[in-house]
Amino acid sequence: MSARALARAPYEAVALGASRGGVAALSRVVAKLPASFPLPVFVVEHRRASSDSALVEYLESRCALRVKEAEDKEPIVAGTLFLAPGGYHLLIEQDRTLSLSVDAPVHFCRPAIDVLFETAADTFGSRLLGVVLTGSGCDGAAGLAQIARAGGGTIVQDPRSAEAAEMPRAALAHLDPDAVLDLDGISALLAAIGDASS
């Protein structure tokens, strides 16, 4: 799928994963999305269990989306950015609700990007867009490959533009994504997808 085809495909959800350098990258990627963005956005950002409300407030101040920490069994709503709480995996259920778990860390991470991506791929199949942003480690690579296998769209941040290139590189070693873009490119693509899906 070319970047242009990627923007035209119908989606039901967007899943983003980021680690080191992720806060700045995330806020740039979602900055231009309107409050009327027709999809839910799920985010795993690796962080310590304690630093919760600060990131919600920060992202809220940087974008028009409603930003909240995901709650267990919460229904999924469009135009909302659901952030995985520190210390918990975020999973997507078939009945379009969220669930949390304290299952073992994956790649030493909880929340882990792979857990979100794999369960979101199960639920949304080809109507999911997965994005791996800056970070160290290899979390997200296997999950993004699973999104691709389920027919979903995949984007990896261009490692040359990433504050930490390791995670995007690991993803590129796992799969050939639909697009490799810098943060502004990803931001523009998400906005276009929002326009096409509404």
Added chain:
Amino acid sequence: MTPLALEELEIDLLLEAIQRRHGYDFRHYARASLKRRIRHRLTSAGLERPSDLIGPILRDEKSFSDFLADMPVTVTEMFRDPSFFGAIRQRIVPVLRTYPFFNVWHAGCATGEEVYSMAILLEEEGLYDRARIYATDLDARALAHAREGIYPLAGVRDFTRNYQAGGGRRAFSDYYHAGYGAVKLDGRLARNLTFAQHNLVTDGVFAEMHVVVCRNVFIYFDRTLQTRVANLFHESLCAGGFLCLGSKESIRFTTAGALFESIDEREKLFRRRRVAA
């Protein structure tokens, strides 16, 4: 049928087989996490599909105990979430003082760290001799561990920090003996503890409770099962009794939400509401 729908069907059949053969009912566990566990079990057993597990699980005890070992075991530590224990001291202890005798139920106590934390808290509040703490879990192995009260020495630094942050009044080292790379909690703490196997999915009320503590157990259940268990807690609690959930848990999204009134949104403390039958 899509491969994914077929996998779902096979998981349904596997869970049905487990329930009918072994009596453990995982059918209303939160599905996404359960599915990940089953996929892992298949990988480690060198099998391909959930249905491949049905035969071994019906006929081979080892296969079933391996499966069970992959099921949720609550990870916990002493005084986990110190602010929660602070809130218990502030919001719940004053009410407990008004009772000559009271019961506390740790439902899904796993390896028991929070049970001993509660015993220490009540001891320091001068209330432990009025208390009976029931600690239950589905998993007999976890319960045996809880009963021993022996934990790796490596965790003690975190336990100590949590204890102090949670309003502890003494030196945490007063409560354990160290040796051989482990700590054994003071045997006196066990004097009012009762450990028992209890399955929240299938078992019922066993005593009238003043406080129910059930943390990071609800998140493993789907909404149907959460509703059932919230009803069980409601039936178990005395008028005005307290329910304490894990810091990211809620009963808001279940139909049992109306049974409880939230008294501390952040620390997830609830109080039983009187509800017309």
